[in-house]
Amino acid sequence: MKNLRHNKILELIEEYPIDRQEDLLAKLKTAGFEVTQATVSRDIRQLRLVKAATGDGSYRYTVSSYNNTKEAPSRFETIFRASVLSIDGAGQIVMVKCHSGMASAACEVFDLVTWENVIGTLAGENTFIILMRNEEAASKIIVDLKNYLK
Known part of the structure; x- marks a missing residue:
């Protein structure tokens, strides 16, 4: 049942x-x-349902994780794109600004993908940070993540 x-x-x-x-x-x-x-x-x-922002500014339940890695990029892109407003960095820290209440969902899908040189993440209400191993890795991931917003 x-x-x-x-x-x-x-x-x-x-x-x-x-x-x-x-x-x-x-x-x-x-x-x-x-x-x-x-x-x-x-x-x-x-x-593992989360609320994700829709194009009209409302929210809806969606699945936050995936059963196999083949689905990951598509699911990641969908939730990440719907949640994230901007990405910036300072040194080894990458700051990801999200719609209010969406940082946890965006950080969750980020964490489910394997990224090089990520030490860890921390999510709040409308922002999550990514701690990178070095500044070069931080600069690279900023460029990579911004590509998902296009």
């Missing part, structure tokens, strides 16, 4: 711009799934 529900959730968030747990709960009930708010919350966590 859980797998059927998870598959239905993935179908629903693909088909509808769902941005609240209550809306997802209602859609699941309409589809014949008798679930509670707690179950929906747990499902969202297990499926």
